[in-house]
Amino acid sequence: MRIATAKQSYSSDEALLRTNTQWAWMGILALALLAAPFLLDGYWLYLACLVTINVASATGLNILTGFTGLVSLGQAAFMAVGAYTVAVLQRDVGTPFLFNLLAAGALTAIVGVLVGLPSLRVKGLYLAIATIAASFILHFVFVNWQSLTNGPSGISLEPATFFGAPLTSNFHLYWVFVPITALMVLGAANLFRTRIGRAFIAIRDRDISAEVLGIPLLRYKLLSFAISSFYAGIAGGMWAYFFRVVTPESFPFITSIFFLAAIIVGGMGTILGGIVGAVFMTLVPELLRFLVEWASPFVPNAGTLLSPVRTVVFGALIVGFLVFEPQGMAEIIQRIRRFFHLWPFRK
């Protein structure tokens, strides 16, 4: 029947992965993720877990800042809310792992909505300042609500158990974190195939004409804050299970800037951008560290000389991206993709 085929072709045309090449890349990525924990040793596995957590958080910030155009410097504080939620639930209630993570997401979403309330009136830099203010208020709460947060000394966590299995090592955590983050990234990608994601982008690009199209600005800005903070909360929760101690200093303000830099370097407003940005920001300093260690025997006084160089190089790399590819690494990847699309022997 013709209509049936037409329908099928529309739904496949609306699919996330449309070409065989895309499926192939996804397969390679999945294989790499499956093989990684067996190939990586302790420190690299630790980094893999950290990257996974950061990808989840960066993707969340990208929804808010990259896709909806609402600049937030509250990401670290939102992650802290998630981390504390998990820590307190584990210490005082003993609810299961997944429940705690979801609760962390939900509570952080509520906090995010409250922090987002000024967004109807203020934009850009002013909104960023409002989120900074909220971060400091939250920090104050973490330090001073002693009975709940244990003040500056913070809360230590027992290793989590996942359906009875203890998650004692990074090897275990990896197998839980990676699927969670993968689901979160998939969710974000899905969001932008639907009316809600389109509304976010419309608000970012032209908020006034978005209204004429029937998009109520405040509701959607708050929804974006809610979803983004939900992501931050879950990332923070994973962070708590990973480091097993949460203090008010666990999520310093610089962490918010770290995530903002990640989505800028990776590519604002693209799902891929959040991922590659988080990977870059997490791994490049480590790679540079290895370079420095490797160079140490050849350079006298290496420790004092090279470690500032490392910071400078990292900074220069970020600035380089801003200058030479303001659209971020995702755009570079797209360009390479387009290049191969024109390859003579490809279909």
Add this chain to the structure above:
Amino acid sequence: MNEAPREAGRLEVQGLSLSFGGLKALRDVSFAVEAGSITALIGPNGAGKTSMFNCISGFYRPQQGRILFDGENVTARHAPARAKLGFARTFQNIALFRGMTVLDNIKLGRHAHMKSNALQALAYWGAARREEIALREEIEKRIIDFLEINHIRHMPVGSLPYGLQKRVELARALAMKPRILLLDEPVAGMNREETEDMARFILDVKEEWGTTILMVEHDMGMVMDISDHVVVLNFGQVIAQGLPSEVQADPRVVEAYLGSGDPAALMKRINETQEAA
């Protein structure tokens, strides 16, 4: 989702006044747009036509007057609520989302009539999935074919020539299930051929969809050809309205349009504005 177009609405503007500080952009404007008709709103530059559109679509709050849609007073409603009621517009300076594809721009038009929530969207499951695919199908069959934009559906809007962008904007307005279309200078900056195409599309919308159309346009040839009723604004006031042929012959209209070249008429207008201010 292949529903018939929604019933055309009748718009009535009563005694509308709007000022920006000291500047009176609209003064006691009244007119009606009959259901299913094409009404043209014309007037020299700065006459207040776009301001009128902004009042109708809910951007600007007029200081005085009422806007009735099928008899219902919508003056207090916000823009998104009016969009849902069936007010759809295009903009004088195209207001498309340049980074999005043509399809996504058109889909945006349907926003107010879709229902899926955030959870369904994150999972792309159930209502969200069904709704998106049905929308895609309907856009393909009823809008993309109709406006002959099949070849550009996956292109980012920013890469398209001006004339096509205007057409995409009309497509997006049609996706809004309009009961009244507000078109602000739909053929401005177009060449002869593009203008004729657009005029044909507008007539087809009226005939096939039965939608009420209110358009602002400077191209008098097109206005006279396709409109059923013409309203002339000058300095924020309605100076004439009626059939195209009546308006064309009206000396006040001729003066308003040609006045700037005639020193006596110019003086008269300056005096009038000073009195009004």
